[in-house]
Amino acid sequence: MQQISGNATRGVVTMAGSGKFFVGGNWKCNGTKESITKLVSDLNNAKIEEDVDVVVAPPFIYIEQVLNSLTPRIEVSAQNAWVGKGGAFTGEISAEQLNDIGCKWVILGHSERRHILGEASEFIGKKCSYAVSKDLKVIACVGEKLEEREAGKTFDVVFEQLKAFADEVPGLPNVVIAYEPVWAIGTGKVATPEQAQEVHAAIRKWLKDNVSAEAASRTRIIYGGSVNGSNSSELAKKEDIDGFLVGGASLKGPEFAIIVNSVTAKRVAV
Numbered sequence: 001m002q003q004i005s006g007n008a009t010r011g012v013v014t015m016a017g018s019g020k021f022f023v024g025g026n027w028k029c030n031g032t033k034e035s036i037t038k039l040v041s042d043l044n045n046a047k048i049e050e051d052v053d054v055v056v057a058p059p060f061i062y063i064e065q066v067l068n069s070l071t072p073r074i075e076v077s078a079q080n081a082w083v084g085k086g087g088a089f090t091g092e093i094s095a096e097q098l099n100d101i102g103c104k105w106v107i108l109g110h111s112e113r114r115h116i117l118g119e120a121s122e123f124i125g126k127k128c129s130y131a132v133s134k135d136l137k138v139i140a141c142v143g144e145k146l147e148e149r150e151a152g153k154t155f156d157v158v159f160e161q162l163k164a165f166a167d168e169v170p171g172l173p174n175v176v177i178a179y180e181p182v183w184a185i186g187t188g189k190v191a192t193p194e195q196a197q198e199v200h201a202a203i204r205k206w207l208k209d210n211v212s213a214e215a216a217s218r219t220r221i222i223y224g225g226s227v228n229g230s231n232s233s234e235l236a237k238k239e240d241i242d243g244f245l246v247g248g249a250s251l252k253g254p255e256f257a258i259i260v261n262s263v264t265a266k267r268v269a270v
């Protein structure tokens with residue numbers, strides 16, 4: 001457990017890792033100039049705790065609008081990036097271009113890109129390597145499908161996806177791992193805190209055994225899949241849950257702020 005100071009309280013945080021609580025909002029392919037103006041305004045007016053890293057990921061075409069209007073307290077991520085240097089790759093956006101506009105983060109390996117767009121783990125690992133080499137910070141997603149969980153293959157699937165990242169990015173610097181069981185994404189069927197904790201603890205052990213003890217301690221392992229303002233606190237209490245990657249509920253500023261502030265559930269008064 002680590003000592004932290006919150007806004008008003010000192011406390012002991014029930015976190016196995018040493019990293020700061022992290023909450024990302026993945027806006028996916030949602031929004032208009034108008035709705036994003038409102039969402040940014042709500043986020044700018046929200047009271048959010050100090051001891052949380054907060055990042056939002058708008059669609060590419062709105063990233064500059066968000067960068068120019070969102071409080072610098074909240075960082076901005078892309079939802080994807082090309083695997084290498086830009087060039088003749090129609091429809092892609094490169095890490096260099098993200099750097100150019102001041103976007104510091106990128107989500108890679110989201111299940112919607114794996115399973116709808118057909119991206120393979122090895123390709124995603126190479127994307128991660130290139131992004132990190134260009135000083136982008138990465139939210140690296142892993143997670144099993146329902147049939148894989150039911151077949152008892154959850155750890156096999158998650159470890160194979162993790163290995164693809166770790167093989168390409170020695171030490172996994174500047175990487176946050178998002179565990180997102182596919183069956184929980186956008187379904188309203190959230191993993192129980194125990195289910196999520198079990199996989200997060202296994203991921204941390206995998207990092208310890210296959211990367212380093214330092215990486216296991218430093219790397220934030222966040223949960224994604226139907227997180228909302230009503231379930232985030234119970235999930236946040238689990239030792240190996242270092243934050244969240246939020247989809248649908250991140251489109252509502254006040255609810256997203258509640259999820260960010262669930263960091264308070266990690267604090268135990270001393």
Ligand SMILES: O=C[C@H](O)COP(=O)(O)O
Nearest residue numbers: 026185186225226247248
């Ligand atoms: O990236 C976020 C996840 O896919 C979760 O989405 P959701 O919160 O809408 O289930």
